[in-house]
Amino acid sequence: MNIQELTIELLPGEYWWGGRASDGRRMPFGDSFFSVDLASNLGGNQGCPLLISSKGRYIWSEEPFSFQFGQNRLKVTGGEGQLLSGEGRETLRGAYSYVSSTFFPPDPSIPEELLFTAPQYNLWIELLYEPTQEKVLQYAREVLAHGMPPGVIMIDDNWHEPYGSWTFHSGRFPDPGRMVRELHDMGFQVMLWVCPFVSPDSLTFRKLDRTGILLKDRNGMTAIRKWWNGYSAVLDCTNPEAVKWIHEQLDALQRDYGIDGFKLDAGDPEYYEPDDLSYVPATTRNGHCEAWAKVGLNYRLNEYRACWKLAGQPLVQRLKDKNSEWEGNGLDTLIPDGLAQGLLGYAYICPDMIGGGQYESFSADRLDPELFVRYAQCSALFPMMQFSAAPWHVLDEQHLRYCVEAAGLHARFGPEILELAKHAARTGEPIVRHMAYEFPGEGMETVQDQFMLGSSLLVAPVITKGARTRTVKFPAGTWIGDDGSVATGPAVEQIDVPLGRLPWYRKK
Known part of the structure; x- marks a missing residue:
């Protein structure tokens, strides 16, 4: 491996941003100590092999690198990718504009417009692992009954048979086509949650294991990886046949039921190993994360939480799951992490679910109504805002009214936000x-x-x-x-x- 090192003395008053969106609260980087290896962990969110400074300097590589700030200097260590550095762009905006146009120029298209012009409704916190057809329809009816605008509604985990079997569970969703038609009639568009995992004791696994599109470990055996829902095989999305297969499953859902798009979850680098035997050999885990993200480029209505590179592409990038708390991994992180997303080249950003999306920390009987309202307000003038826990179930009339007002404010600014999204597609500039x-x-x-x-x-x-x-x-x-x-x-x-x-x- 060709190891490269670069040491830069910081200029007086110089600040830096970059690396991982999840480090937003630690930015800007400067003289205080901070160290991270982009090849080992992306912190559950987006990453980009980029550092930019308020004095118009930048560092870029096509591959992940590690970096360390301290003692008034920046030290960068690269692996396979060449470290590129430059200066003379004068300002943060100047540095960003140069690296955007040079290394990740914007795609001229944007994600689905409704994502920007109306609130989104993710059913995760409300339904967890027990979504049903009637519960989905009832949530949508209650959105409208409480004066909130219809938008994209996301049916989260467990709408399906075993992982990788992307067909509706017949017991929970007896007539999904009728459900989708009713949601469309109410003004909603419909997203389904999917992931790159395949349950190893399923019929789908037995079929796919013979095709060679599942990831192999270093011994040539089908890799079984632990993730938050157990142990599963993983699609090798560096293999065009694996991408073709998952596209066929998703396209069938659109064709047969009218599904509008997909929330493509997981894909985090830590579910892969550098020595996995993938179709395209990889020396770091990040390439698998990038390959899974590319799957979503076929769908205008999409959402990702974990992503490597692909800045400038028409992919929605949500902040990682936040806790239902004021400080720590809660409301205090939305703005700094969102600012970091923008400076990494991800323009089409969404805060986490209002009130917090980390269900272990979310409890209706311990909910702070003031926190819920401030979450909604903080999200309202982001490019997107996303409800999950139904505010009419967990709030009194006064606090509910403030959340409805926040949703209405986002819809009122929707045309302006949409124009900023189109501007981002032309110029690469952040929206936030x-x-x-x-x-x-x-x-x-x-x-x-x-x-x-x-x-x-x-x-x-x-x-x-x-x-x-x-x-x-x-x-x-x-x-x-x-x-x-x-x-x-x-x-x-x-x-x-x-x-x-x-x-x-x-x-x-």
Whole structure:
């Protein structure tokens, strides 16, 4: 293996971003110690072999590398891929624009428009492993009954027979075609959850094991891997025949039942080994994650949580499952991780499910209604927002009203968000942008609790329990608030944030 090393002395006042979206809270990187190996773990979310700086410098490789910040320097160690570095782009935006156009130019298409213009409804927290046809329809009816806009509805895990047998479970879904028609009539589009795993004691496994499209371990035996739902074989998506097979299964669901798209889960690098005997030999796990992500390019209505590279492609990238908590892996991570996604080249981003998608931490009897509302508000002016736990089941009338208002706000901004998505497809620019991206030289590099939606809308959600005031850092210019207030920057102002308010400001 050709090991490369690169050591860079940090410039005064220089900050860096990149690597893994799940490290957003640790960004920007600088003099404090931080180390990660992109070939060992992507933190359950998106990764990209990219580092960019506020001083217009960048590092790129086609393969994963490790990097370490500390003692006022950056050390990068590469494996198979050549380490490319450059400077002279002056700003964070300049560095990003160069690497985007050079290494991952945008595809001119975007994911399904409804993902941007209306809230999404994922049935995971509400139904867990027990989805049924009637429960899905009832959830959709209740969305409309509570004045929320119809959007994409996602039927999550266990709608199917054993993993890899992508047919509706006949007991839970006796007439899926009728269900989909009813959902379409109500204004919804329908997604199904799928993964690259195949249950080893199923008829599907016995058929596929003879075809050679399942991943082999280093001994040439069919690999059986532990994941969160047990032990399964894995499709070798570096094999064109495996990709053809999964596309045939998904295309049949679209053709036979009218399914609109798919949530393509799992695919995390840790389910593979560097010495697996795959169709295309790989020296790192990340190539398998990338191959699974490419499967979704056939479908405009898609969603991923784990992804390697493929920045600039029309794939929806959701933040990893968050806890139902204020701090740790909860509400406090949505903005910094979302900003990191954008600076890694993933424009079409979605926060995790409102209230938290990590079901072990989610309990209706311990739910904090204020947290649920602030989750909804923080998500409302992201490119997408996604409900899961039905707010009308877990909230009182007042808190429910605030969530309905947040959903309505997203729908109201939907046309503007859609235009920003189309802009991203033309230019590669993020939709959610770091303050330092839009306003270089104004001391915005360490701001993590507000963001820009496009170039003119400053959004400052509340992410602190009990807060009824917060500070907002305004760049130069005149800013008109959602409440009619006017702020003139540069300035730092304390504003009132009652529970029903999501503060946003339009640059005049």
